[in-house]
Amino acid sequence: xxxxxxxxxxxxxxxxxxxxxxxxxxxxxxxGLTLLIFVVLMVSGFNIADDRNAGGFWEGLHQxxxxxxxxxxxxxxxxxxLPSLIATYLPALVETVNIAAVSTLIGAIGGLFLSLLGTRGxxxxxxxxxxxxxxxDIMRAVPEIVVALVLIFVxxxxxVPAMIAIAIHTAGALGKMFSEVAENADLKPVEGLASTGATxxxxxxxxxxxxxxPNYISYALLRFEINIRASAILGFVGxxxxxxxxxxxxxxxxxxxxxxxxxxxxxxxxxVFFDQVSSRYRNRLTKGQAR
Amino acid sequence: xxxxxxxxxxxxxxxAVNAANITVDKPTMIGIIGRSGAGKSTLLRMVNxxxxxxxxxxxxDGEEITSLRGAAKRNWxxxxxxxxxxxxxxxxxxxxxNVLHGTLNKRSTFATxxxxxxxxxxxxxxxxxxxxxxxxxAPKRAEALSGGQQQRVAIARALMQDxxxxxxxxxxxxxxxxxxxxxxxxxxxxxxxxxxxxxxxxHTLDTARRYCDRVIGMRDGRIVFDGTPEQLTTGVAxxxxxxxxxxxxxxxxxxxxxxxxxxxxxxEAFA
Numbered sequence: 001x002x003x004x005x006x007x008x009x010x011x012x013x014x015x016x017x018x019x020x021x022x023x024x025x026x027x028x029x030x031x032g033l034t035l036l037i038f039v040v041l042m043v044s045g046f047n048i049a050d051d052r053n054a055g056g057f058w059e060g061l062h063q064x065x066x067x068x069x070x071x072x073x074x075x076x077x078x079x080x081x082l083p084s085l086i087a088t089y090l091p092a093l094v095e096t097v098n099i100a101a102v103s104t105l106i107g108a109i110g111g112l113f114l115s116l117l118g119t120r121g122x123x124x125x126x127x128x129x130x131x132x133x134x135x136x137d138i139m140r141a142v143p144e145i146v147v148a149l150v151l152i153f154v155x156x157x158x159x160v161p162a163m164i165a166i167a168i169h170t171a172g173a174l175g176k177m178f179s180e181v182a183e184n185a186d187l188k189p190v191e192g193l194a195s196t197g198a199t200x201x202x203x204x205x206x207x208x209x210x211x212x213x214p215n216y217i218s219y220a221l222l223r224f225e226i227n228i229r230a231s232a233i234l235g236f237v238g239x240x241x242x243x244x245x246x247x248x249x250x251x252x253x254x255x256x257x258x259x260x261x262x263x264x265x266x267x268x269x270x271x272v273f274f275d276q277v278s279s280r281y282r283n284r285l286t287k288g289q290a291r
Numbered sequence: 292x293x294x295x296x297x298x299x300x301x302x303x304x305x306x307a308v309n310a311a312n313i314t315v316d317k318p319t320m321i322g323i324i325g326r327s328g329a330g331k332s333t334l335l336r337m338v339n340x341x342x343x344x345x346x347x348x349x350x351x352d353g354e355e356i357t358s359l360r361g362a363a364k365r366n367w368x369x370x371x372x373x374x375x376x377x378x379x380x381x382x383x384x385x386x387x388x389n390v391l392h393g394t395l396n397k398r399s400t401f402a403t404x405x406x407x408x409x410x411x412x413x414x415x416x417x418x419x420x421x422x423x424x425x426x427x428x429a430p431k432r433a434e435a436l437s438g439g440q441q442q443r444v445a446i447a448r449a450l451m452q453d454x455x456x457x458x459x460x461x462x463x464x465x466x467x468x469x470x471x472x473x474x475x476x477x478x479x480x481x482x483x484x485x486x487x488x489x490x491x492x493x494h495t496l497d498t499a500r501r502y503c504d505r506v507i508g509m510r511d512g513r514i515v516f517d518g519t520p521e522q523l524t525t526g527v528a529x530x531x532x533x534x535x536x537x538x539x540x541x542x543x544x545x546x547x548x549x550x551x552x553x554x555x556x557x558x559e560a561f562a
Contacts, residue, residue: 016426017417020387023430024406024413031405 074254075261085262089245093266095159096241099234100227103163107170107227108220111136114171115178116204121187124200136179139172148234162239166227174223181215182208214285221278228274232267242267292316293338293456293488298347298357300333300512307333309512310347318488320479322499325509326532331492334509335458338490339373340364351455369396372449376461378441382434386425386444389433390416393451412451419447423477439470446477450485457481459491463498475502496528 050057075082117123118132144165151161185208193203235243242263249259295313299306308330315321323331336342338349340359349356351371359367372393380389391408393416398408420426423443428436433444442462449457459478463471479502482489493499499506500520508516508523508531516527529538 013417013421013426016421016429017414020417020429021410021413024408028406 070254071257071260074257078258081258082262082265085259086266089242089259089263089266092240092242092245092263093270096231096235096243097228097270099159099163099166099231099239099241100224103166103170103231104220104224104227106163106167107223108174108216110167110171111174111178112216114139114175115182116208118175119179119182122182122185122190122204122208132175133179136172136175139168140176141172142169144169144230145234145237148239149237152238157238157240159240162231162234162241165234165239166230169230170223170227174219177219178212178216181212181219185211218282218285221282225271225274225278228271292318292352294348294350295338296348296350298334298337298349299345300330300337300342301345306512308337311509311512311514313507313514313517315488318482318486319505320482320489320491320503321505321507322491322493322503323507323509324493324496324499324528324531327494329509330512331509332460335373335460335490335492338456339371339458340368341373365396369452370454371456371458372452372454374442374445374449374457374459374462376464378438378445380433380441380444380448383432385430385432386420386436387413387416387429389444390419390447390451393448396452416447416451419450420444422450423447437470438466439473442466442470442474443477446474446481450481454487456488456490459489461492461494464494471498478502496523499523 046057114132114136117125118129118136120126120129123129123132147168148162148165151164152158155161189207189211190203193207198206231239231241232243232246235241235245236247238244246260246263246267249256249263293313293315295311298308298311300308311330311334323334325331333342337344338356340356344357347357351367356367381392388406391412394408394412395403402408417426417429420429420443423446425436425440425443425447428440428444433441436444446457457478462478463474466474475498478489478491481487491503493503500523503520506516506518506520506523507514508527510531510533516523516531525538529535532538
């Protein structure tokens with residue numbers, strides 16, 4: 001049998017132990033120092049921010065539940081009206097979800113092109129990769145609300161500016177995520193298709209898309225959930241839908257809190273619903289991929 | 292000591308393990324053989340409580356195992372170490388940390404977060420590594436080691452748990468013959484020197500014959516053979532694997548010295 005050093009005490013055991021202990025001590029020291037610096041920065045940063053705050057954190061802390069309590073108690077008193085209020089705001093909810101759906105679809109198509117054109121190994125024009133990457137950086141760097149405000153100023157209020165604003169942001173964000181998936185795609189099918197004389201679009205369509213489709217759809221569904229929230233927020237600046245109604249109900253103060261509650265229930269229910277639907281669908285996609 | 296009584300595991304309508312009965316009176320080195328899908332892994336996983344039994348009972352020193360929950364279950368798992376085919380180490384952590392994971396059952400999450408293992412545990416971990424001949428690898432990352440070394444780190448983690456039983460699920464299936472021999476030898480030594488029970492799933496007959504005191508054969512979830520290595524004739528092996536007359540043990544062997552096997556067993560396995 002070959003010489004197996006099982007149980008053969010190497011002479012350096014003490015040396016190994018002490019050098020490893022030294023290494024552990026050093027690691028603990030660094031870890032402790034990092035933790036200390038972190039705590040000091042957090043505490044001092046908090047104090048600076050609190051000093052510059054008009055109200056003060058500690059004085060205001062106990063009032064944090066006041067507004068929700070007002071809203072909830074008023075809604076509870078008028079709980080009989082809630083079902084009819086929910087029915088009233090259902091059309092606004094449909095508008096919000098519509099904005100999200102259309103902008104996700106348009107954004108995903110844009111993101112698809114940005115990702116394929118901006119991924120090394122797949123790009124149609126390899127030299128233009130940085131250009132397409134910067135385009136997608138810019139598209140997701142600008143907040144939706146800024147684009148929406150500009151567009152509302154130019155085009156007037158309504159769902160179309162919100163849709164365009166969200167679609168631009170979605171294209172940038174999905175372009176980034178899609179291109180990370182595409183980087184891991186197997187290039188052999190693409191080479192095989194190119195060897196038959198296929199065009200770039202043909203080899204992307206048949207060689208890359210089938211590989212990445214489950215991940216792409218999964219990211220697009222996640223983005224759809226985010227966009228429902230975004231489209232509700234954009235209603236605050238006059239883009240219509242549920243957010244517009246919510247702003248009115250909240251800004252007019254007591255007396256309309258039951259309406260605010262009804263809108264919150266709708267929004268919460270919608271997000272839970274689409275979260276459940278898309279997570280079930282995502283699970284099926286990933287399982288289908290494994291099979 | 293260990294008593295497995297009518298243990299059954301169902302996946303849907305498929306019986307992975309079908310009413311298995313095993314009784315072990317004293318610490319023994321047991322090999323479980325059978326073809327893929329015979330239920331060997333499922334059986335071991337139920338003993339460690341990584342998966343729950345559908346029916347039946349396991350008891351150890353009179354203690355009922357299958358009904359343990361929460362902390363009691365984790366305490367049993369710390370007394371019943373497991374070794375895996377793919378080693379299941381944390382690849383990005385160093386070897387000693389991986390061995391120290393054997394003490395996690397005794398440590399709080401807070402102590403684990405800040406890597407606060409006592410000095411005697413660290414020294415003990417390195418001594419165990421030295422016993423397995425890989426103390427020089429102590430500060431390296433687990434992923435930097437060869438397969439045979441990684442499996443020995445996994446054995447060291449198991450020893451760190453100071454377990455009564457070591458379960459080994461195909462411990463040598465992804466190793467080359469040379470490393471397989473080192474790992475099996477290590478398990479045999481641990482059994483003999485420490486008096487721990489070792490139950491190993493093996494996919495080669497000659498390994499089971501050579502290192503084990505008792506061999507259990509499984510086929511389609513049922514235990515079809517339970518006896519000494521000497522009783523395991525080629526005819527019995529054909530039954531276990533459901534093979535025809537063309538079945539040749541040498542064809543499945545990973546041993547270097549397949550041909551002079553019977554003599555090798557006693558001469559070297561206990562060396």
